[in-house]
Amino acid sequence: MIKNPIPWPDGAKCAVAITFDMDADSILHLAYPDNAINKISALSMLRYGPEVAIPRILDTYKQLDIQQTFFVPAWCIENYPSTVKAMVDQGHEVAHHGYIHEYPGSCSLEEERYWLKYGIKTIENITGQRPKGWRAPYYDFSGNSADLLIEEGFLYDSSLMGDDIPYILKTDKGELIEFPCHNGMDDWPQFANYTDFKYEMPIKAPSQGLEIFREEFDVMYKYGGLWVSVWHPFVTGRLANWDKIAELIEYMKAKVDVWFAKMEDIALYVRKCIDDGSYTPRIDKLPYYKDKVVLTHKK
Numbered sequence: 001m002i003k004n005p006i007p008w009p010d011g012a013k014c015a016v017a018i019t020f021d022m023d024a025d026s027i028l029h030l031a032y033p034d035n036a037i038n039k040i041s042a043l044s045m046l047r048y049g050p051e052v053a054i055p056r057i058l059d060t061y062k063q064l065d066i067q068q069t070f071f072v073p074a075w076c077i078e079n080y081p082s083t084v085k086a087m088v089d090q091g092h093e094v095a096h097h098g099y100i101h102e103y104p105g106s107c108s109l110e111e112e113r114y115w116l117k118y119g120i121k122t123i124e125n126i127t128g129q130r131p132k133g134w135r136a137p138y139y140d141f142s143g144n145s146a147d148l149l150i151e152e153g154f155l156y157d158s159s160l161m162g163d164d165i166p167y168i169l170k171t172d173k174g175e176l177i178e179f180p181c182h183n184g185m186d187d188w189p190q191f192a193n194y195t196d197f198k199y200e201m202p203i204k205a206p207s208q209g210l211e212i213f214r215e216e217f218d219v220m221y222k223y224g225g226l227w228v229s230v231w232h233p234f235v236t237g238r239l240a241n242w243d244k245i246a247e248l249i250e251y252m253k254a255k256v257d258v259w260f261a262k263m264e265d266i267a268l269y270v271r272k273c274i275d276d277g278s279y280t281p282r283i284d285k286l287p288y289y290k291d292k293v294v295l296t297h298k299k
C-alpha cells in the first residue's frame with residue numbers, strides 16, 4: 001500500500017503527531033474586524049480553547065507522558081501568554097500558524113513575508129527558539145509559502161495533503177519536509193456548527209465523530225504511515241470530546257510500538273534518514289504549474 005515506508009525509530013510501526021491549532025478567537029477578529037468584540041457568545045466559545053481546553057489537554061499529555069506540537073498564531077501568543085508558556089514549560093513544541101490566522105493566499109509576497117517574520121520573532125520571545133515548523137492558516141499554502149519557509153530556515157510544513165507519509169517539497173530555493181494531513185483528520189467536519197463562520201455541519205456524538213480518527217490510526221499502524229490530527233482546542237478539547245479522545249490516545253499507546261513525537265523531532269529524524277540513505281522520500285516539485293491552466297480550443 002505504501003511504496004516507500006519510513007523505518008520509524010526503535011522498530012515503531014507508525015508515528016503519531018497529535019497536532020492542535022490553537023486559533024482561539026483570532027479567526028473571529030479576522031472575519032469580523034469591525035464588530036467581533038460585540039460577539040460575546042462566539043468569543044466565549046473560542047476563548048474556551050486557551051482558557052479551559054488547553055490546561056485540560058496539557059494535563060492529559062502529562063498523565064500519558066507524551067509531548068506534542070501546538071500551532072499557534074502570533075496574535076494568540078500575545079493575547080494568551082500564560083497558556084502558551086504552560087505548553088513550553090511542559091516541553092511541547094510551539095510552531096508557527098500565521099499572525100491572526102490571515103489567509104496567506106490573499107497576502108502579497110511582502111505581506112506574507114512580514115507576518116512570517118513577525119510570528120518567528122513572537123515565538124522566539126516566548127520559547128527562546130526559532131520555530132521549525134509551520135501550518136498555513138486555513139491550509140491556505142500560497143504560491144510563495146514554500147520559498148518563504150525555506151528562506152527562513154524552516155525544517156517542515158504541515159499544511160498539504162499529498163501523501164500518507166512525510167515527503168519533500170522542493171523549489172528552486174531549496175527543500176522542506178512535508179508532514180501531510182487531510183480534511184478527514186480535522187475536527188471541524190465532525191463537530192463544527194458555527195453560524196458566524198457559515199460552517200454548519202451536523203454535530204456528531206463524540207463516539208461517532210471520533211471513529212474516523214481511530215480508523216485512520218489503524219490503517220497507519222498497519223501500513224507504517226504518519227498519523228497527523230488537525231484539531232482545535234475549542235472543538236476537540238470540549239469535555240465529552242476530550243474524554244473520548246483520551247481513550248483513543250490510550251488505545252494508541254497500548255500498542256507500544258507507536259512513536260508519539262513532536263513534529264520537530266519527527267522532522268529531525270526524517271532528515272537524518274534521508275541523509276544516511278535509509279529513507280528515500282517522494283519529492284513534490286513546486287510550483288505544480290508555471291502558468292494558469294485554461295481551457296483552450298486547438299485548431
Ligand SMILES: [Zn+2]
Pocket residue numbers: 021022023097101137138
Ligand atoms: Zn488554524
